[in-house]
Amino acid sequence: MQLFEKVLQNLHSGILILDSNLTISFTNHWLEAALQDKNPAIKGYSFLDCFPHLKDSRLHAAINDSLKNNLPSFLSPGLNRYPLPLYQGGNSRKPMDQLIRVSPIINADQTYCMIEVSDVSTMVQRELVLNAMTKKFSGLALTDELTNVANRRQFNIMLDQEIHYASRDGKPLSLIFLDIDSFKPYNDTLGHQSGDLCLIQVINALRKRLRRGGDQLARYGGDEFCIILPNTSIQSAVDTAESLRILIQELAIPHPDSDAAECVTISIGVACWNRANVESSSSLVLRADSALYRAKQAGRNRVVGHDSDKWIKPSPAQE
Numbered sequence: 001m002q003l004f005e006k007v008l009q010n011l012h013s014g015i016l017i018l019d020s021n022l023t024i025s026f027t028n029h030w031l032e033a034a035l036q037d038k039n040p041a042i043k044g045y046s047f048l049d050c051f052p053h054l055k056d057s058r059l060h061a062a063i064n065d066s067l068k069n070n071l072p073s074f075l076s077p078g079l080n081r082y083p084l085p086l087y088q089g090g091n092s093r094k095p096m097d098q099l100i101r102v103s104p105i106i107n108a109d110q111t112y113c114m115i116e117v118s119d120v121s122t123m124v125q126r127e128l129v130l131n132a133m134t135k136k137f138s139g140l141a142l143t144d145e146l147t148n149v150a151n152r153r154q155f156n157i158m159l160d161q162e163i164h165y166a167s168r169d170g171k172p173l174s175l176i177f178l179d180i181d182s183f184k185p186y187n188d189t190l191g192h193q194s195g196d197l198c199l200i201q202v203i204n205a206l207r208k209r210l211r212r213g214g215d216q217l218a219r220y221g222g223d224e225f226c227i228i229l230p231n232t233s234i235q236s237a238v239d240t241a242e243s244l245r246i247l248i249q250e251l252a253i254p255h256p257d258s259d260a261a262e263c264v265t266i267s268i269g270v271a272c273w274n275r276a277n278v279e280s281s282s283s284l285v286l287r288a289d290s291a292l293y294r295a296k297q298a299g300r301n302r303v304v305g306h307d308s309d310k311w312i313k314p315s316p317a318q319e
């Protein structure tokens, strides 16, 4: 018995033994050190008087299960991070993440309950850091580095999701494709860095204007961007596109070598998801892109919409 007690005393985990009245009959050195303030006053006292916050807790239920039904249990740190008021090594006031095992001990006709506590703070911290990194990297994998909007991969995911919602809710869904006019000559004349700044300026302006929560802006590639407009009919999307076209023109970013104007302008193609045909996302993208191509062919710095084999122009008030 003495040897058993010696072993428990010197373990690198905490041991606390309760009798059937929930009186603390044993604590080892490790636990006493980790208790800091409470040490050494708990031995011989009621567990619930020492730790009143644990009444009716998961740990309390596990202790009752152990004493009354001889059932062992584990309390994982995921659900119960700091059940006992224990602190990490030395005089640190950092609470300790705990993995707790509760086991019944039957000695002659007496039942005891042994609570074994392991310090898993390092493991939990490492997991938190890994989770944060995973979140960060998955965010990076879905975001365009230059403009900070969703990239094409994220756009594909978002579009499929929005088509699903539009189909479920019976609401229209429109898609805008836009492209900076004569951007190659802009880069060639003013340099690639100025081109980058121009892209950022255009995207920031669009982002500010799109105030509806559900609208989603993404970079499709190069100087081509797209906007998903949930719950928006084709005409309303074409009119929104026209207001965006005017907005970019009014930024008045000088463009010394554009075919369309003396400043930076955009051409825009718009298409609305065809519910009747249960249109695929790739077909919707193709139609928005064809509308954009038509806007370029018609002279740039303009909006063209496509719906059920019809080409759509902005409403007269918008033009």
Ligand SMILES: Nc1nc2c(ncn2[C@@H]2O[C@H](COP(=O)(O)OP(=O)(O)OP(=O)(O)O)[C@@H](O)[C@H]2O)c(=O)[nH]1
Pocket (backbone or CB within 6 Å): 146, 179, 180, 181, 182, 183, 184, 185, 187, 191, 192, 193, 194, 195, 196, 199, 221, 222, 223, 296, 300
């Ligand atoms: N600065 C900069 N340029 C880019 C970036 N991505 C693509 N480009 C350039 O954007 C230009 C896109 O040109 P295009 O869209 O093919 O043609 P365009 O001159 O804009 O002509 P239109 O679209 O017909 O008006 C290319 O010269 C690309 O090199 C980028 O991240 N930064």
